[in-house]
Amino acid sequence: MNGTYGYDVVKKFDEKGEPIRGDRSINQAEAEIVRRIFREYVAGASPKQIAVRLNRDGIAGPAARDWGFTTIYGSPKRGNGILNNEMYIGRIVWNRQRFIKDPDSGKRVSRLNSREEWIIQEAPELRIVEQELWDAAKVRQQTVKQNTETGEANGIWERRRARYLLSGLTRCGVCGGGYSMISATHVGCSTARNKGTCSNRLAIKRADLEERVLGALKSKLMDPALFQEFCDEFTREMNRLRMEGRASLEAARTELGRIDKQIKSTVDAIADGMYHPSMKAKMDGLEARKAQLKAELAHAEEPPPLLHPKMAGFYREQVTGLAAALRGDEGESRTEAAERLRSLVSKIVLTPADGKLTIDVHGDLAGILTIAQANALSREVSDGTDTRDQLRIRQNSNGRPREGAAVVAELAKQVKLVAGARNHRDRHSLVVII
Incomplete structure (x- = not known):
């Protein structure tokens, strides 16, 4: 249809x-x-x-x-x-x-x-x-x-109408649908409840979700001054990756144009009576490569525009403001924290695992935190203070340690928080996914 x-x-x-x-x-x-x-x-x-x-x-x-x-x-x-x-x-x-x-x-x-x-x-x-x-x-x-x-539609409308801290950011890791308020106190997968087509029936108290996310971020943003260099590095690294993506697309388009010219020249030569058996093999190879390039370009996404150099300053301001807001009390500080989060986080994905929810934070903040951890590990390696886990993160599959920007480039731009039982406060720790 x-x-x-x-x-x-x-x-x-x-x-x-x-x-x-x-x-x-x-x-x-x-x-x-x-x-x-x-x-x-x-x-x-x-x-x-x-x-x-x-x-x-x-x-x-x-x-x-x-x-x-x-x-x-x-x-x-x-x-x-x-x-x-x-x-x-x-x-x-x-x-x-x-x-x-x-x-x-x-x-x-x-x-x-x-x-x-x-x-x-x-x-x-x-x-x-x-x-x-x-x-x-x-x-x-x-x-x-x-x-x-x-407010006459239902008795809890006034409580639901206020936009909560993570409103619009939460997503279900099973179906990709929204994770939204399903009662006065809990959030759950909207698709599972509205359509009945998602298997994720796990819900979590909104307050517990906010506490876990903010608690984890607070522990990582104790010294905002340390994040200034990471914001600069994040902006540089994102632009490098985007330029690489753009160059790759342009190279594919250039090669496709060159192949089209070669095919036309070969066809013209055959039309002029210059056929040779080797031309068939050449044409077959050109057509195969052309089909491959067209398929790659059809499925390729245009790289997003480069970040303006001033974005590093924007990130520094937002991360510093977020840390200050997280240190504040309820009310205005909490509202400011929500606004700062929205400028740095694209989505928060909740996925069921062993009866609990894992929470993946996606977006620029995750990338900045990842770079921060990579730099911290780099300093610890140079000081000889690595733990076994830190060395595992630093190594390639061949066992050799990764260097500088390679660490940043290979680390996934996301941070995972594990939301377990409400008494397990140690589950606030941030885990970088490799």
Whole structure:
């Protein structure tokens, strides 16, 4: 199934043989699922309940994926999600949003256009949902929104509404879905509860999770002054790795262009009557290499943009501020710690292991801590104070110690915290994954 759920793409060609894009026809089987979703929602079922039922019944969602809360509810403001797609009432809306490139991350981010900029085309032949059913769903959405805003939706809304320290950062290590509040006190895998398609049912108290993460970071940030050199080194190392990735891609593209020219020259020579049996073997080799390069480039990701030299100063400021916030009390210091964390951590992954949760911290902070540990080990090696474990980290597979930047480059940019039983405070220790 291509395009919008509930429709099939109609393949047509013009007189020149060029594809005519945009034509659709109603997929009757999927259309009935769309109507079922609207009927169940209007009858009082929540999007989460509807998703669980659809997955339980073995009904594939859009792009053959599992159904989830967001697939059904989406965003009324952006017009996405089954309950908000106006194509189901015979209206095609274009230019609802635009995409811009974030100058720091290099990623595309969406921005909603004003309603005056929307382009709307009436297409009554594409209507799937009757107007009365659509209107009833909109009324219920508005009622739920008002109840939520006034705190009447459930008794614990006010406690849940406040953004907790690690909100939006936690992910399930089994399915990759979000780890979010599942009760007033615990966080768990959203996919396991909303879709029923993830096996990770382990939950952890939000307060315990925050204590373990902050406790581990606090122990590693006792002297922020030591981190200044590591922030500089981290910025340099990340830029070196990104430049290597960029050079590798450019080399592949250059070689591909050279091979194309060689193939063309060989074909031209054959066309001019200069065929020799050795040309076939040469062409076979060129075509094989061309296919290999095209496959590599198709799966390669563009390296992110280089970090600005001033980013080292930014990292120093954020790490120093994070350490100061962690030394403070609850309240403003805790809020500041959350803001600092978000600038340095991309995600925190919780994975079940032997009945407990391991916690992997990903992002720039993990890289900075890794470099810090590598430098600390380097100094200890030179002082002759290595323990057996430290030597193991420092060695290559051939037993020879790694040198300088090689240690930094080979260490994974992540830090692991083990969340065990609540009385095991020694489990706050940070473990670098090699």
